[in-house]
Amino acid sequence: MEKIAKKIQMVDLKSQYEKIKTEVDSAIQNVLNNTAFINGPEVKEFQKELETYLGVKHVIPCANGTDALQIAMMALNLKPGDEVITADFTYVATAEAIALLGLTPVLVDVISDTFEIDVKAIEKAITPKTKAIVPVHLFGQCANMEAIMELAKKHNLYVIEDTAQAIGAEYYFNDGSKKKAGTIGTIGCTSFFPSKNLGCYGDGGALFTNDDNLAAKIRKVANHGQSVQYVHDEIGVNSRLDSIQAAILRIKLRDLDNYAAARNKAASFYDKAFANHPKLKTPARAKFSNHVFHQYTLQLIGVDRNAFREFLASKDIPAMIYYPIPLHLQKAYLNDRYKAGDFPVTEKLCDSVVSLPMHTELDEETLKYITDSVLEFLK
Ligand SMILES: *Cc1c(COP(=O)(O)O)cnc(C)c1O
Numbered sequence: 001m002e003k004i005a006k007k008i009q010m011v012d013l014k015s016q017y018e019k020i021k022t023e024v025d026s027a028i029q030n031v032l033n034n035t036a037f038i039n040g041p042e043v044k045e046f047q048k049e050l051e052t053y054l055g056v057k058h059v060i061p062c063a064n065g066t067d068a069l070q071i072a073m074m075a076l077n078l079k080p081g082d083e084v085i086t087a088d089f090t091y092v093a094t095a096e097a098i099a100l101l102g103l104t105p106v107l108v109d110v111i112s113d114t115f116e117i118d119v120k121a122i123e124k125a126i127t128p129k130t131k132a133i134v135p136v137h138l139f140g141q142c143a144n145m146e147a148i149m150e151l152a153k154k155h156n157l158y159v160i161e162d163t164a165q166a167i168g169a170e171y172y173f174n175d176g177s178k179k180k181a182g183t184i185g186t187i188g189c190t191s192f193f194p195s196k197n198l199g200c201y202g203d204g205g206a207l208f209t210n211d212d213n214l215a216a217k218i219r220k221v222a223n224h225g226q227s228v229q230y231v232h233d234e235i236g237v238n239s240r241l242d243s244i245q246a247a248i249l250r251i252k253l254r255d256l257d258n259y260a261a262a263r264n265k266a267a268s269f270y271d272k273a274f275a276n277h278p279k280l281k282t283p284a285r286a287k288f289s290n291h292v293f294h295q296y297t298l299q300l301i302g303v304d305r306n307a308f309r310e311f312l313a314s315k316d317i318p319a320m321i322y323y324p325i326p327l328h329l330q331k332a333y334l335n336d337r338y339k340a341g342d343f344p345v346t347e348k349l350c351d352s353v354v355s356l357p358m359h360t361e362l363d364e365e366t367l368k369y370i371t372d373s374v375l376e377f378l379k
Pocket residue numbers: 063064065066067090091093094136162164165190191192193203204205
């Protein structure tokens with residue numbers, strides 16, 4: 001097979017930028033001209049536009065997705081000793097924010113076909129100390145929020161949605177209504193890291209809530225614990241989205257649904273090429289959510305994953321492992337609660353998953369080259 005001319009990347013931000021270059025460059029220049037680098041008008045405008053897009057009352061921008069999670073837990077007054085339930089199969093930031101505040105991360109397993117947190121496992125993990133659940137909308141589709149919200153209501157728990165990988169995804173309720181990921185729980189948290197579905201050109205993040213009092217509290221926590229300048233009611237943090245990032249995000253937000261459509265087109269191409277292959281399990285779609293494909297993640301069945309990746313690398317095709325080690329087996333998070341074998345689904349996934357290039361700029365020629373190469377290795 002002939003190699004293709006264009007360099008294949010997990011995420012191609014350069015080609016995406018080239019399509020919006022004129023707008024982005026002038027938006028950045030505009031911020032430079034105004035020199036309102038912090039809390040400039042772009043931040044407020046972006047906040048309002050994202051509120052409208054998500055259908056949520058309050059968006060509070062902050063410095064990154066990890067901060068968003070930490071600020072959420074601070075704003076909810078969670079205290080050392082409180083237990084917070086989250087998925088074992090996620091990016092470390094989710095558990096990190098919990099642990100940094102002295103709260104106890106309580107990990108639970110996920111469902112193997114959708115990779116989403118297992119609601120039955122959440123229910124089993126609830127104790128009198130449990131204060132919150134942090135579902136992660138992993139790889140771009142929603143966790144089972146309706147069931148999670150019911151559990152939370154029954155046990156009087158907060159729900160903090162980690163929607164860093166699923167901004168723009170939609171959740172479908174049993175009654176036919178729908179809501180955007182991150183706007184269903186008590187607070188939603190997201191990241192605008194460059195490679196996320198709505199990524200800026202640096203770091204950024206935000207929190208979402210429909211609760212007016214909580215929104216005021218979040219703003220205060222994110223701003224050194226002050227709502228009046230130099231009057232500090234509590235200990236807060238310093239976490240801001242800067243004006244240049246907000247200006248870029250305003251432009252990219254207008255394209256977010258098109259970006260999701262482009263990702264879905266690539267995912268369908270992969271699905272079709274790999275359908276019913278005995279050595280591949282394609283990512284399942286949850287009934288209650290659409291998918292915005294932050295990642296396209298295969299499960300390999302009886303395949304040497306290192307050899308698979310090496311073969312693809314020899315064809316200049318990157319493939320990544322999200323995530324190679326379950327949280328409960330990470331050195332930093334080892335404790336008496338958990339041992340190897342406790343979360344069999346996550347442990348199996350960590351050994352068998354592989355993510356293929358997924359972004360907004362994949363053309364058919366590239367996709368065909370990737371799928372042909374994958375199938376060639378598996379022959
Ligand atoms: C990226 C990510 C975060 C953290 O976001 P940062 O902006 O990098 O701090 C948190 N949770 C999940 C699931 C993520 O993918």
